[in-house]
Amino acid sequence: MSRSPEPRRHATLASLAAELKVSRTTISNAYNRPDQLSAELRERIFTAAKRLGYPGPDPVARSLRTRRAGAVGLVITEPLNYSFSDPAALDFVAGLAESCEDAGQGLLLVAVGPNRSLEDGSAAVLAAGVDGFVVYSASDDDPYLPVVQQRHLPVVVVDQPKDVPGTSRVCIDDRAAMRQIAEYVLGLGHREIGLLTMRLGLERPDGSRPTVADPERLRTPHFHVQRERIAGVYDAVAAAGLDERAVTVVESYEHLPTSGGAAAEVALAANPRLTALMCTADVLALSAMDYLRSRGIYVPGQMTVTGFDGIPDAVRRGLTTVVQPSIEKGRRAGRLLHEPPRDGLPVIEVLDTELLRGRTAGAPS
Amino acid sequence: MSRSPEPRRHATLASLAAELKVSRTTISNAYNRPDQLSAELRERIFTAAKRLGYPGPDPVARSLRTRRAGAVGLVITEPLNYSFSDPAALDFVAGLAESCEDAGQGLLLVAVGPNRSLEDGSAAVLAAGVDGFVVYSASDDDPYLPVVQQRHLPVVVVDQPKDVPGTSRVCIDDRAAMRQIAEYVLGLGHREIGLLTMRLGLERPDGSRPTVADPERLRTPHFHVQRERIAGVYDAVAAAGLDERAVTVVESYEHLPTSGGAAAEVALAANPRLTALMCTADVLALSAMDYLRSRGIYVPGQMTVTGFDGIPDAVRRGLTTVVQPSIEKGRRAGRLLHEPPRDGLPVIEVLDTELLRGRTAGAPS
DNA sequence: GTGAAAGCGCTAACAG
DNA sequence: CTGTTAGCGCTTTCAC
Numbered sequence: 010m011s012r013s014p015e016p017r018r019h020a021t022l023a024s025l026a027a028e029l030k031v032s033r034t035t036i037s038n039a040y041n042r043p044d045q046l047s048a049e050l051r052e053r054i055f056t057a058a059k060r061l062g063y064p065g066p067d068p069v070a071r072s073l074r075t076r077r078a079g080a081v082g083l084v085i086t087e088p089l090n091y092s093f094s095d096p097a098a099l100d101f102v103a104g105l106a107e108s109c110e111d112a113g114q115g116l117l118l119v120a121v122g123p124n125r126s127l128e129d130g131s132a133a134v135l136a137a138g139v140d141g142f143v144v145y146s147a148s149d150d151d152p153y154l155p156v157v158q159q160r161h162l163p164v165v166v167v168d169q170p171k172d173v174p175g176t177s178r179v180c181i182d183d184r185a186a187m188r189q190i191a192e193y194v195l196g197l198g199h200r201e202i203g204l205l206t207m208r209l210g211l212e213r214p215d216g217s218r219p220t221v222a223d224p225e226r227l228r229t230p231h232f233h234v235q236r237e238r239i240a241g242v243y244d245a246v247a248a249a250g251l252d253e254r255a256v257t258v259v260e261s262y263e264h265l266p267t268s269g270g271a272a273a274e275v276a277l278a279a280n281p282r283l284t285a286l287m288c289t290a291d292v293l294a295l296s297a298m299d300y301l302r303s304r305g306i307y308v309p310g311q312m313t314v315t316g317f318d319g320i321p322d323a324v325r326r327g328l329t330t331v332v333q334p335s336i337e338k339g340r341r342a343g344r345l346l347h348e349p350p351r352d353g354l355p356v357i358e359v360l361d362t363e364l365l366r367g368r369t370a371g372a373p374s
Numbered sequence: 375m376s377r378s379p380e381p382r383r384h385a386t387l388a389s390l391a392a393e394l395k396v397s398r399t400t401i402s403n404a405y406n407r408p409d410q411l412s413a414e415l416r417e418r419i420f421t422a423a424k425r426l427g428y429p430g431p432d433p434v435a436r437s438l439r440t441r442r443a444g445a446v447g448l449v450i451t452e453p454l455n456y457s458f459s460d461p462a463a464l465d466f467v468a469g470l471a472e473s474c475e476d477a478g479q480g481l482l483l484v485a486v487g488p489n490r491s492l493e494d495g496s497a498a499v500l501a502a503g504v505d506g507f508v509v510y511s512a513s514d515d516d517p518y519l520p521v522v523q524q525r526h527l528p529v530v531v532v533d534q535p536k537d538v539p540g541t542s543r544v545c546i547d548d549r550a551a552m553r554q555i556a557e558y559v560l561g562l563g564h565r566e567i568g569l570l571t572m573r574l575g576l577e578r579p580d581g582s583r584p585t586v587a588d589p590e591r592l593r594t595p596h597f598h599v600q601r602e603r604i605a606g607v608y609d610a611v612a613a614a615g616l617d618e619r620a621v622t623v624v625e626s627y628e629h630l631p632t633s634g635g636a637a638a639e640v641a642l643a644a645n646p647r648l649t650a651l652m653c654t655a656d657v658l659a660l661s662a663m664d665y666l667r668s669r670g671i672y673v674p675g676q677m678t679v680t681g682f683d684g685i686p687d688a689v690r691r692g693l694t695t696v697v698q699p700s701i702e703k704g705r706r707a708g709r710l711l712h713e714p715p716r717d718g719l720p721v722i723e724v725l726d727t728e729l730l731r732g733r734t735a736g737a738p739s
Numbered sequence: 740g741t742g743a744a745a746g747c748g749c750t751a752a753c754a755g
Numbered sequence: 756c757t758g759t760t761a762g763c764g765c766t767t768t769c770a771c
Contacts, residue, residue: 022765033764038741073748074766075765093471117482118474120474122475136433138444399757402750403756415756439749
């Protein structure tokens with residue numbers, strides 16, 4: 010395989026300088042400070058570079074010298090197929106990517122996932138050539154967060170965990186938003202409500218069937234977001250003067266297209282008198298709707314269903330839900346890293362949500 | 375803001391070595407070759423590291439030394455909202471991410487996009503600290519490809535462009551797959567076919583309304599994949615002994631949820647006798663179906679609709695389409711980078727596709 | 740405009 | 756098991 014003038018070994022800034030008999034500074038300037046040398050010389054340098062196959066200053070060496078990597082690390086602990094199948098998470102990533110793009114920064118997906126051991130994942134965090142991290146929706150006891158913090162780089166947390174000292178966060182008021190939609194549902198007259206939620210803890214208990222969560226479990230401190238959303242429902246229930254037992258919480262451990270249906274089934278089995286199924290995520294609600302339809306249960310006539318997130322699919326299908334600005338979350342997280350507040354103090358940005366009154370909630374039959 | 379024992383400036387391997395009065399090698403070994411020193415010493419080092427806030431060897435410096443960045447660069451020229459709204463593209467990214475994760479490599483989304491100038495985008499490619507690149511579905515004249523090649527790193531191209539010398543590629547046989555589904559449609563008896571396709575060129579002509587593509591345009595060499603799929607239809611048409619004019623090609627420049635409907639409208643206006651709408655992407659087909667329904671045109675009774683990709687939504691809605699293994703494409707692309715063939719020769723991997731006979735194709739009315 | 744000197748923080752031989 | 760010696764390829768004062 011003979012190619013065109015293959016460079017001896019590998020062209021470097023120094024070899025180029027030697028070839029042209031100019032100083033390394035001059036070559037560096039040609040790439041980084043065009044105004045520091047004559048246009049002709051610059052041209053001559055670029056020509057020689059092309060001839061020698063010199064691709065320009067080595068990014069890694071430059072990073073070492075300038076102490077800037079030009080990239081942001083994104084740490085998502087959830088399995089990738091979780092995140093890539095949840096439109097809300099995806100929108101977040103898209104927003105973050107957009108913001109990075111605008112700032113000319115790369116976005117590095119850090120190889121942290123359930124396929125890998127904690128050790129490997131930590132190594133990946135430690136080995137990431139980035140200027141800062143975004144940690145997306147981690148559980149309160151996420152093992153990677155300490156590792157991220159160990160890097161002493163700027164960090165922005167999205168959604169959860171709450172209360173990471175010295176760290177900025179972008180989030181919504183999950184509790185208030187959920188309370189609002191719960192009040193709406195209660196206002197319609199529902200008194201027996203199923204609440205379908207994502208897993209509340211990092212561990213995956215027995216198998217993977219959804220289970221009814223007992224009050225004990227509802228208090229365990231893991232996923233702050235789910236907890237807050239559940240708390241929002243209880244807030245509304247209490248405000249309406251109802252008993253806590255009006256709510257049947259079902260926890261789904263998996264994140265499949267059918268998970269919501271499975272959870273709905275469990276909820277209805279646990280309490281056949283339910284007239285409303287509230288869900289902490291649209292994907293759950295849509296799946297639950299599919300299930301209900303397959304069972305010939307009419308929505309909203311026989312069953313009210315609500316979601317959370319406001320993903321396009323849900324909006325299209327008229328789901329009554331809470332719309333949260335997922336893309337904007339991503340953008341904000343990026344901006345917090347790219348243009349940190351002057352005073353260097355951590356910031357908490359709480360974004361607005363909106364109750365979307367769709368066609369899936371009505372009075373109980 | 376007074377913190378706990380804040381390190382003087384910034385702990386480094388050298389400062390740790392000095393502190394502990396051991397050689398730098400020993401510290402390095404503690405992190406990279408645990409078997410090269412006693413367990414106690416290693417422990418002692420880690421303890422001191424924690425105390426000084428030393429996060430372990432600097433990734434960038436290590437990369438410079440080892441000549442490995444531990445990350446793969448992904449170059450997608452399409453606008454991000456394109457890619458993030460196309461489930462097939464997304465599946466590809468998920469597959470690639472999965473493969474990177476398994477290999478312990480990061481995945482760097484390179485800031486190349488329409489928001490940025492060619493110059494900025496090139497700079498991003500040149501500045502990416504990666505060990506190789508994946509270029510996803512670029513047009514034949516994509517301006518970033520030469521820049522990627524300039525880096526002299528391993529490159530894997532996905533789908534297109536074809537014929538990049540010395541570069542491996544993962545793809546499917548678009549032409550044969552499309553021919554197959556076209557033959558199926560023709561076999562049902564259709565003789566006037568609308569073919570809805572994504573944009574064929576990099577530029578965006580007048581505005582953004584879909585347009586009927588003239589034969590001239592069909593020959594312009596830009597997006598190889600679209601071209602091949604169109605060619606597959608013409609193959610089938612020719613094999614059936616029909617005239618080329620049996621096909622009305624409509625090109626959509628945008629990539630919105632409604633683009634397929636808009637293209638369908640244009641196609642039907644151009645030739646009201648159409649009995650089938652074939653699409654080069656499921657997203658187009660699904661949107662076209664929505665449009666048809668809104669116009670009271672029944673599928674497949676009054677209009678046959680077919681897609682391409684086999685995205686979950688399409689499968690769920692019973693679309694007749696070609697299923698391609700998007701996730702596997704991503705995995706393969708990653709593997710080609712992580713475990714390159716021994717002989718170093720470029721490889722072309724052609725993945726299998728499958729015709730899915732759904733519920734949206736029938737005999738013409 | 741250009742060059743010389745001094746590292747950025749680390750790892751990889753190779754000796755001891 | 757530990758230390759010594761050399762850089763990896765680049766940018767950045769600071770003189771000239």
